Each structure stands twice: as structure tokens, then as C-alpha cells.
Amino acid sequence: MARAIVERNTRQKRAIREALQGAGRPLSTEEVFEAAQREIDGLGIATVYRSIRSLLDDGWLAPVEVPGKGTLYELAGKDHHHHFSCTSCHRVYELDGCDSGVAVRLPKGFQASRHEVTLYGTCANCVPAGGSPKRAAARK
């Protein structure tokens, strides 16, 4: 009888999981790499790609497709929610709640099964108290 394939608990995968958990917002592969690299010296980008993939397969991570930013990743199992993409600091935040209505007329014969909503604007860090955006670290 074949032994079950066991996923190993390695330093690098642990660091990658912690980066995602600690962020509180969806991260790009690049951001995960940078965060995990601070913990693990010599970490390779390929390991990040592979780990993210396996975490997705495990159902521990969920992909978030944000228009214009490629695929980001957040912890799986959250309630239905959408995202906010700050056009100033380029961070993506989670928003909770959603008027599950999304009143868009569908042409006859079309059936929608899910929807994706992304808001764009400036986040609280970038637009302090009514002023114009403070020149926030324009990360990359």
C-alpha cells in the first residue's frame, strides 16, 4: 500500500506561510519573496513559486486576480469580499462586505456564477486628512 505523500515542514515554507499570514493583505509573488528572504538567507525565487503553488493545491492559499497587478495570494477560507487597489502606493487591501446584487443586466442566455469587484483610489496612508496624497513610498 502506497504511503501517503507527506508535505514537509521546512524553514523556507514556514517563512513563506508566515509572510502571507502576517501581511494582512494579498501579496504578490515578489512581495512574498522579499518578506521570506528577510528570514531565510539565500532563499531562491523558484522555491517561492513552488511553495505558493503547493499552498494553493492544499487549499491554504487563494489566488486574487487584481486587474493590472497580476495574481496575488491571500489566505483561503475568508468570507466573500473584494479588493481595493491603491493607485498611489500600489498596495492591495481587502474590503469586507459586498452587495451580492451587482446589478448588471446580463444578455439572454448568459449565466453568471461569480463576480470580482476591484475598487481603485487612494488608501488611508496615501491621502491623509483631506489633503493631496503625501508622496508615499512609490514602491517600484
Added chain:
Amino acid sequence: MARAIVERNTRQKRAIREALQGAGRPLSTEEVFEAAQREIDGLGIATVYRSIRSLLDDGWLAPVEVPGKGTLYELAGKDHHHHFSCTSCHRVYELDGCDSGVAVRLPKGFQASRHEVTLYGTCANCVPAGGSPKRAAARK
């Protein structure tokens, strides 16, 4: 006095414009290339990338970011609308109308300036009269 830079009306750019106009839905660079190539023999992909970029600069084209499909392009100047991505044939359609409400609570200090809504499901071609999707040409 410097002479104004004039954009030339070449066969290839004309074919590219016609592909976009005739489609009636947003196209990917690849789709534009395929369509235009049917008209212009020997058309190079670089020309498509360059032409799309110049049409964007001219304000003749607008980019459409559809999560999971990269950037598509549609004619500019349309009314506010959103998109439908068919998970069966992978085509993207325009939907008209939008409940400009989009009732998502924003955290304090966040300011939204625009939003993007994408619906996913099966289009009329792929789900005929209440049945299960007819195995539509699963284009790539």
C-alpha cells in the same frame, strides 16, 4: 517651426484597427494578431504591440484589465460598463449598465475613484437552452 508628427495610415495598422472594430468585444494582443494576420501576410507580432500602444496613446483604444486574462483592448469612448468572462470559451464580452452604487464599505480614509467589475460564468453560446455547456471550442 517643427512639423507636427503625423501618424501614417499603413495596411497593417488599418487591419489592426479593423480587427478591433469588427470584434464587438475586447480582444487580447494575441487575438488582434491572429485577426490582422488573416489580412496582412507576414505581419509581425512586434507591429501589433507597437500599433496597439500607439492607438492607446491616441486615445482610440482603451485597455480592459480582466482578472486572469491579462490586458485586453476595446474601442475607447464607450459608456461606463463592465465585462463578462466566459469560463467555457474564454471570450470576454461587454455588458452594459452598472448600478454605480457598488455597495462595498470602505475603511476610513480610503477614497475610491473608479471600480472594475467582472462577472464569470457561461455565455449564451456555451450554455444553450438550459442544458449543460455544449463542448464549445475550448480555444486555448
Added chain:
DNA sequence: ATAGGTGCAAACAGTTTGCATGTAT
């Protein structure tokens, strides 16, 4: 005639894969 446009190939950037080595189990 001239300057912008085109095709081709090389250059790039992001992601994946093969392989020898490392390391949880």
C-alpha cells in the same frame, strides 16, 4: 526625398523545470 513604420532577431522580464544536493521524516 524623408521620416515614420515594419519585420526580424536579439534582448528582457516573469515563471517553470531539470538536476545534483540538502534535509525533514
Added chain:
DNA sequence: ATACATGCAAACTGTTTGCACCTAT
């Protein structure tokens, strides 16, 4: 001890750029 995981480099894919030639003006 064994088999999965890692790091590195090569391979790929999608997009951009340099350059000699072409062509709308």
C-alpha cells in the same frame, strides 16, 4: 535511509527594442 524540498541555471513565454529596409507622405 529515503523521498521530498531546495538552489542554481537553463528553458520557456510574453513583451520590448535595435536596426536595416520599406513606404506613405
